[in-house]
Amino acid sequence: MSKFKKKKGGELPAISTASLPDIVFMLLFxxxxxxxxxxxxxxxxxxxxxxxxxxxxxxxxxxxxxxGKPNSQxxxxxxxxxxxxxxxxxxxxAIQPAVFEYIATLNEELKDRxxxxxxxxxxxNAGIISDVKQELREANALKIMYVTSVSQDx
Amino acid sequence: MAKRAAPEVNAxxxxxxxFLLLIFFLVTTTIEKDKGILRSLPPIDDTETxxxxxxxxxxxxxxxxxQNRLLVEEEIMDIKDLRQAAIEFLDNGGGxxxxxxxxxxxxxxxxxASSDHPDKAIITLKHDRxxxxxTYIQVQNELVAAYNFLRNREAQRLFNRSFASMLEExxxxxxxKDEKLNxxxxxxxxxxxxxxxxxxxxxx
Numbered sequence: 168m169s170k171f172k173k174k175k176g177g178e179l180p181a182i183s184t185a186s187l188p189d190i191v192f193m194l195l196f197x198x199x200x201x202x203x204x205x206x207x208x209x210x211x212x213x214x215x216x217x218x219x220x221x222x223x224x225x226x227x228x229x230x231x232x233x234x235g236k237p238n239s240q241x242x243x244x245x246x247x248x249x250x251x252x253x254x255x256x257x258x259x260x261a262i263q264p265a266v267f268e269y270i271a272t273l274n275e276e277l278k279d280r281x282x283x284x285x286x287x288x289x290x291x292n293a294g295i296i297s298d299v300k301q302e303l304r305e306a307n308a309l310k311i312m313y314v315t316s317v318s319q320d321x
Numbered sequence: 322m323a324k325r326a327a328p329e330v331n332a333x334x335x336x337x338x339x340f341l342l343l344i345f346f347l348v349t350t351t352i353e354k355d356k357g358i359l360r361s362l363p364p365i366d367d368t369e370t371x372x373x374x375x376x377x378x379x380x381x382x383x384x385x386x387x388q389n390r391l392l393v394e395e396e397i398m399d400i401k402d403l404r405q406a407a408i409e410f411l412d413n414g415g416g417x418x419x420x421x422x423x424x425x426x427x428x429x430x431x432x433x434a435s436s437d438h439p440d441k442a443i444i445t446l447k448h449d450r451x452x453x454x455x456t457y458i459q460v461q462n463e464l465v466a467a468y469n470f471l472r473n474r475e476a477q478r479l480f481n482r483s484f485a486s487m488l489e490e491x492x493x494x495x496x497x498k499d500e501k502l503n504x505x506x507x508x509x510x511x512x513x514x515x516x517x518x519x520x521x522x523x524x525x
Contacts (some may be wrong), residue, residue, distance in 0.1 A: 191339040198346040216455040218462035220469055221356040279420025284355065293385075293457040301521070304362050309438055313458055314357035320354065 209286075211235035211251050216289040217318035224284055224312055228277045230269040232262070234295055235288030248291045250299065262302040270308075282310045357512060358461055363423075379436050381444045382412045385460060387451035400459055407467035411442050411513060416432055426512060438472075439513045447520040464517060471513045480505055 180282040212235045228241050233251040241256075249256050252265045283303055287296060303311060383403075384392040391398045393406060413429030416437030424438045436442035444464060449458055469484065476484040487506055491499070 185332075188332070188335040188339050190439040191336055191343055195339055195343045198343065198350055202346060202350045218358055218458055220358060220462050220465040222359045224355040224357060226355075232422065271378050282359075284357065287454050289453065289455030289458070291454045292450055293448050293454050296454060296457070297448075297450075297519075297522055300362055304365050306454040307364070309362040309364060310359070311362060312357040312359045313461065315458060315462075317356055 181215060201236060208254065209233055209235075209251065210238060210241055210254070210256065211249055212238045212288045212290070213286060214289050215286065215314060215316045218313075218315040219318050221315060221317055222312075224314065225282065228280050229282045229284045229312070230266065230308075231284050232299060234284045234299065235291050248249045248288075248295045250295070259298055259302055262299060263306040266303065266306040266308050280310070281308055282312055283308050284314050286314045350504075353470070358458070358465055360461070360517075362498055375441075375443060376437075377433055378415075379441045379443060379487060381407065381436070381442065383446045383460065383464075383492065385446075385448040385452045385456060387449040389453055389456040391460070400456075400463065402464040403460065404467050407464055408470055409446065410444075411439055411467060411471060413442070414438060416441075426478070443516045443518060445520060446517045450522045465515075468513055468515050472509050475509050475512050476505075479509070 178179065211233050213233060232254075234248055236248055237245045237256075244256070250259070251257070252261070252264070259266065266281075266283065270278055285296065285299065300311065303309070337370055364522075381390075382394060391400060391403065393403065399436070409429060412427050413432055413435040414424030414429050414437075415431050415433050415435055417423045418438035418440040422438075427439065432443035446460065446464070448460075473484045476482060476487060480487070484506075487502060487509075491506060494502075509523065
């Protein structure tokens with residue numbers, strides 16, 4: 168009956184942790200891929216004003232327009248508020264073509280739901296924003312979103 | 322020399338290194354989600370029609386000057402009082418709407434000198450070119466807050482839930498439309514339609 172003898176003592180074999188690095192690496196790669204670094208570098212100062220009556224922005228149909236005074240890297244352009252679209256300073260006349268260009272890249276069903284997000288520094292004059300809004304009205308892009316940071320309601 | 326087998330490298334610390342990196346990425350990842358105030362611009366109207374005459378009492382005028390001071394209905398006001406003032410104006414219900422119905426859900430003072438009906442009540446905002454954008458957003462925020470407060474009150478009264486939760490549910494089920502919910506939302510929006518006009522700032 169020696170065949171059925173217990174092999175050794177009752178000690179459990181140690182659980183192999185050899186696959187632990189693999190699992191952790193998998194997670195690591197996931198996070199490395201999922202992490203998005205900022206896709207637009209702002210050339211203007213961009214401290215957003217705070218508000219609390221906010222809605223979420225739908226990224227798939229949104230075009231960004233930045234405005235503010237040029238930041239320290241572009242000091243030579245003065246301190247007057249400037250408009251930035253896609254990594255370049257633009258004048259007011261360039262807004263409409265940029266909007267049409269963006270709409271052309273959208274899916275068919277999103278074309279008439281385009282939202283223009285305005286990321287504007289809180290110390291900018293509001294006059295430049297009303298100029299931008301006038302251009303957007305002429306381009307018939309009527310949905311706008313003032314992007315803000317979120318403050319707590321009192 | 323006798324050939325020796327290369328000693329096996331200990332991989333036990335691999336997991337520690339990987340964990341360290343993992344934690345670094347976990348901490349630095351910010352899944353960015355922009356939020357903001359959604360507004361619609363009025364379409365450009367080229368027709369030469371006379372604008373309708375609006376009674377002064379149905380207008381709530383807000384002026385913001387270049388020193389970021391507020392002039393509300395000809396009086397200087399602090400920004401923190403603006404929300405309450407706007408709520409009182411919208412909720413006044415002193416008269417009848419264009420269809421001749423009086424506002425049966427308003428809980429305001431029913432003051433003859435203030436707005437007739439939420440349907441008719443219009444808030445106009447005018448700012449100077451040199452007003453700071455931060456102040457402008459604060460004013461917008463307070464006005465949107467006033468509308469949200471009133472809509473929320475009616476949603477609580479009629480459907481016993483907050484207006485925000487209704488909008489959230491609509492957003493969640495955007496692929497299978499819930500007709501009842503959409504109707505309810507439209508009904509509340511119609512009770513307090515957002516009539517917020519913005520005048521262009523003066524040139525020069």
